[in-house]
Amino acid sequence: MSRPRALVVAIGVLAVLLALTPFIPRGGDEDGALRPSGDRPGKAAMLRSANAVGPSRISPAMQSEIDRVVAEGRSIGRTGSKAALARSDSHLVRCADLDGQRYCLGVGWTDDTEAEVRARVASAARAAERRTGQISTGDLDAPAVLARSARMTPKARAAADRAELESAATAVAKVWLLRHEIQGVPLPDDFLAEHPEARRAAPAATKKPTPTPTPTATPTASASPTTAAVPTANAAATASATATPTAAPTVVAKTGRDYPRRVEILKTNQTSEQTRTYYCGPTSMQMITWGWAGKARSQDYWAHRLGTTTSGTGMTDMVRVVNRATGWDRKSYAGKYVTLDIGGWSYKQWMLLMMRHVADYHAPVVLHPILLKRYYPYLDDDASGHYQVGRGFDKNGKKPAMLGYFEPWNQQRFDPSEPYIDRVQWRSAYKSYRANEDHFLHNVGV
Structure with missing residues (x-):
């Protein structure tokens, strides 16, 4: 082999070795362990699972939206009979867009628009008014859902609406993660920046494992739940x-x-x-x-x-x-x-x-x-x-x-x-x- 050609080969080998250096295992040094290409872990590896997120902060934008919906409720006076409510267009059902998720009072987190929710509640209310003889076991039918809010004073309705909406807003990160984990809904690019409570915490090195309770133990009010014996x-x-x-599980697909x-x-x-x-x-x-x-x-x-x-x-x-x-x-x-x-x-x-x-x-x-x-x-x-x-x-x-x-x-x-x-x-x-x-x-x- 000629000297110039040997020099070219040597330079090529050296370049390959330098390129592989970051991927060579280094014993107990975790940062140097063999891993897939890409220096930063994926977003999923940084996320807690939906149940493990803490309360979300109510941002100024969410607070403004809550204020808007509460103000709309104040403008509604007391309404009369259930039949009148069933014929209404259900404006007592109002929704707030909270950080990209929609929450409707008395209904919960939904993908439907406010108009769609109002329409199905009004339709169910009219159907309930026409139906006779049905056994009621104890949830609120559509006329009762509307009547409960309609019979409040504007002040009482505003207080109830605010409490429900603010409580819902503190769980918006959980809703995002549930839909992401189960339905595959993509998270916003700024999700972790806006919701640090959803970021996975580093595991504690010296934390002792929590003992597992026995299935036959009877818990106190602050203990773990009881469990049925397996047949x-x-x-x-x-x-x-x-x-x-x-304590802080990561998202697993x-x-x-x-x-x-x-x-x-x-x-x-x-x-x-x-x-x-x-x-x-x-x-x-x-x-x-x-x-x-x-x-x-x-x-x-x-x-x-x-x-x-x-x-x-x-x-x-x-x-x-x-x-x-x-x-x-x-x-x-x-x-x-x-x-x-x-x-x-x-x-x-x-x-x-x-x-x-x-x-x-x-x-x-x-x-x-x-x-x-x-x-x-x-x-x-x-x-x-x-x-x-x-x-x-x-x-x-x-x-x-x-x-x-x-x-x-x-x-x-x-x-x-x-x-x-x-x-x-x-x-x-x-x-x-x-x-x-x-x-x-x-x-x-x-």
Whole structure:
């Protein structure tokens, strides 16, 4: 080989070695470890999961939007009968655009426009006024949703609207992340700059692991929730829900295949049936809080906390009380609960949300279906909108997946001629999804 050619080859080898130097492993030096090209980690690696974000700051822009919606409510006087409300264009339903997400009073976070939400509430109200003889189990029908706000004084309405909107605004980062993780909605480029609470914290080097409570322990009001024992037949395939989640988990792109075959939480002996026809809300809350605190307060107690009337209980009140009266809203569980409109979600997305809530968050879901016989074969008659406590899933092999929930409604209590309904239910997950979507609000508490 000639000297000039040898020199060229040597220079080429040296250039290659210099280029590879940053990728050569350096023992315990993590910064020098072999890694994919690109010096900065992806955005997903910097994010906490939706349940682990802290409260969002209410920016000046969000505060201005809240002020606008509250002012609109002040301009509405008291309205008369439910029938008059049903014929109205539902201006009592007002929405705020908060950091790119839309929240509608009494409805929750939604992808629908304000006009679309108003139209479906007004349509449901007119349909309810025409319908006669339907059994009411205790959620607010559309006329009652409108009437509750209409009968307030402008001052009282403004205070209630502001409290609801400001509470919602502090959870906007969680809503963004839920939609990003499950629906694939892209995050804004400035999301982490605007929401530092969503940034993953560096792990503490010396932090000791939290001991895992035993399934048989009875928690106090400040302890971890109780967990149902796993049936022997499913022990090998069922995930235990007693492990303490990590403090700051990162976003993991899971699919349904990544979850165990069967998971359930909450003890099956901590259930009760509603004692009044309009008490599905207080009874569901009784079971949710019983599962957390290990003791049951009366349904009347929860009816008072929820503001339940003979017309029923509002969904946003269910979420409000879960956040105030339990620890399910801690970062190590579900994080602050939100009222989420899933009307535009596919069954696959909805089911993934159920799996994540039970298996990853170890926390119950506030289900909000309409009780119709075509969805729930144990019913003797069609009934109204309703609340149930979501607490498990079973992929069920090649058969349709099952959803586990606590059912507060027992029709036999109010009509002895009708069949008894068990509190602990495992039913078609798809039918539960359809029942949730068929409700005029199609929202859940997660």
